[in-house]
Amino acid sequence: EIVMTQSPATLSVSPGERATLSCRASQSVSSNLAWYQQKPGQAPRLLIYGASTRATGIPARFSGSGSGTEFTLTISSLQSEDFAVYYCQQYNNWPQVTFGQGTRLEIK
Amino acid sequence: EVQLVQSGAEVKKPGESLKISCKGSGYSFTSYWIGWVRQMPGKGLEWMGIIYPGDSDTRYSPSFQGQVTISADKSISTAYLQWSSLKASDTAMYYCARRWKHYPSYFDYWGQGTLVTVSS
Numbered sequence: 001e002i003v004m005t006q007s008p009a010t011l012s013v014s015p016g017e018r019a020t021l022s023c024r025a026s027q028s029v030s031s032n033l034a035w036y037q038q039k040p041g042q043a044p045r046l047l048i049y050g051a052s053t054r055a056t057g058i059p060a061r062f063s064g065s066g067s068g069t070e071f072t073l074t075i076s077s078l079q080s081e082d083f084a085v086y087y088c089q090q091y092n093n094w095p096q097v098t099f100g101q102g103t104r105l106e107i108k
Numbered sequence: 109e110v111q112l113v114q115s116g117a118e119v120k121k122p123g124e125s126l127k128i129s130c131k132g133s134g135y136s137f138t139s140y141w142i143g144w145v146r147q148m149p150g151k152g153l154e155w156m157g158i159i160y161p162g163d164s165d166t167r168y169s170p171s172f173q174g175q176v177t178i179s180a181d182k183s184i185s186t187a188y189l190q191w192s193s194l195k196a197s198d199t200a201m202y203y204c205a206r207r208w209k210h211y212p213s214y215f216d217y218w219g220q221g222t223l224v225t226v227s228s
């Protein structure tokens with residue numbers, strides 16, 4: 001099983017600042033990496049797929065990068081609605097998918 | 109508009125059986141896999157398994173194989189997740205999500221979740 005490790009577990013950032021979240025895979029997943037946002041009481045929402053492609057309707061302040069085993073989600077200027085938990089997920093190893101344990105983005 | 113609408117919250121006792129549902133609309137139900145994801149209270153996301161409603165091809169995560177059964181009825185665009193004998197440790201939120209039929213694919217739309225509470 002491919003293990004996904006996210007860091008940090010919690011990130012405290014002020015509104016308007018940049019947030020950088022990391023995700024590492026235990027073996028290469030090529031670019032088959034997605035990011036999801038989950039707010040309290042809501043289902044996860046797809047933000048990024050293919051490591052760097054924004055999903056429909058996702059603002060340009062969200063960007064993804066990386067390939068192989070190292071990935072990054074960057075939120076360029078945090079808005080109040082961006083404070084949530086973020087999960088990375090690999091989908092390279094069909095049909096298995098595995099999620100990271102999540103990064104909680106909180107207001108500083 | 110693509111929608112996955114899940115059945116309502118359930119409260120069950122240990123040992124009881126349960127079947128929850130996920131109804132798709134706004135797209136070709138037989139062109140996408142439907143996956144199930146567990147989220148235990150305060151925890152992260154765990155993939156349980158996936159079904160292709162077109163031919164009922166079903167795959168399970170090793171962690172959930174034998175613990176649950178996934179099925180689908182393409183005539184009513186609905187997928188199911190069922191337990192034959194619930195345990196307290198099955199208490200969780202369960203999400204369905206769709207995934208394009210061709211590799212590689214990710215979950216692009218999610219249901220709203222079904223909360224299952226198992227308590228004596």
